[in-house]
Amino acid sequence: MSNPQLFPLKADPQTGEPFLRLRHHKSIILTPARWDDPTQILEYMNDPRVCLWLKSPPFPYLLGNKFLPFIFKEDFLTEKPAEHAESWLGRLMGPSGKILQELEEAKEVAELKTVEGCPVSIIREVMNDGTQKLIGNVGMFRYLNGELVLSDGSWTVDWAGKVRREEENERRKVGDPEIIWSFGGWYTLRPTFVKSNSSCPHCLDWLAPSHHNQGIMTDAVETLLHDWAVPRMRVRHMIASAFEGNMASVKTFTKNGFDMVYTSKNHFEVKGKMQGLHVLEWKEISPLYFG
Numbered sequence: 001m002s003n004p005q006l007f008p009l010k011a012d013p014q015t016g017e018p019f020l021r022l023r024h025h026k027s028i029i030l031t032p033a034r035w036d037d038p039t040q041i042l043e044y045m046n047d048p049r050v051c052l053w054l055k056s057p058p059f060p061y062l063l064g065n066k067f068l069p070f071i072f073k074e075d076f077l078t079e080k081p082a083e084h085a086e087s088w089l090g091r092l093m094g095p096s097g098k099i100l101q102e103l104e105e106a107k108e109v110a111e112l113k114t115v116e117g118c119p120v121s122i123i124r125e126v127m128n129d130g131t132q133k134l135i136g137n138v139g140m141f142r143y144l145n146g147e148l149v150l151s152d153g154s155w156t157v158d159w160a161g162k163v164r165r166e167e168e169n170e171r172r173k174v175g176d177p178e179i180i181w182s183f184g185g186w187y188t189l190r191p192t193f194v195k196s197n198s199s200c201p202h203c204l205d206w207l208a209p210s211h212h213n214q215g216i217m218t219d220a221v222e223t224l225l226h227d228w229a230v231p232r233m234r235v236r237h238m239i240a241s242a243f244e245g246n247m248a249s250v251k252t253f254t255k256n257g258f259d260m261v262y263t264s265k266n267h268f269e270v271k272g273k274m275q276g277l278h279v280l281e282w283k284e285i286s287p288l289y290f291g
Helices: 037-045 094-105 159-171 216-233 247-254
Strands: 018-021 028-031 070-073 076-079 122-126 132-137 140-142 148-151 154-157 181-183 237-243 259-270 273-283
Touching: 018 216, 028 132, 028 216, 132 216, 140 159, 140 216, 148 259, 154 259, 181 216, 216 247, 237 247, 247 259, 247 273
Parallel strands: 181 237
Antiparallel strands: 018 028, 028 122, 070 076, 122 132, 140 181, 148 154, 237 273, 259 273
């Protein structure tokens, strides 16, 4: 029996794995992470067309490092080496698993449950023979750039107030429309033990170079935002960012109603080089979900 709490997710008829189909690219779906994903992303994370636009992943990117998928066990973060990973069919891992478990426990509740994140973030292409190819990632997390602030009508950088603002945002309860969200994340839910003054190593969106310039990431952001974030998370305010000069990412967000509000020059050091940061903002004004 299907779980109505998964709406609008569908379930793979063979594995039971939940997925969200993109609005316009019908052969592209979002799914949870799988244990065999690390070996598939090695090529992408070592490709300059991808890794040079990402802050967190190390270079070179190797199997067995801390960026492999995590599992939660007895409230501790542990690593499961890819060579020991079994084929994952319908299993729940990490934060996405926690969300799916919450939805399973609420399956008899008539009203759709508001959740902290989205359990699907891995972008896969469904091939003609039914196999699936991992081609990217898109996800959401609570805002982690608290140093960027709107003050007296102008955006500025305030490192001194970063931790305080992020902690205030973190303390807001699930479903609070005042939460500021952002796009990114290998996982779509930030682990609760990641403090606001810590960097989250999985906060990244990326797409395989073979699938660039096809509107796939724009579609993924649109689908995730309007089919899940707004109705299932009560998201109404997002601040996204992209490295200065990454106009492809900027266009992905502006096509989805984000406004580029600020560019912070030489914002931080990434892989030995100072990088600027484009800041983009989106606000939901429809009364449909927030009254």
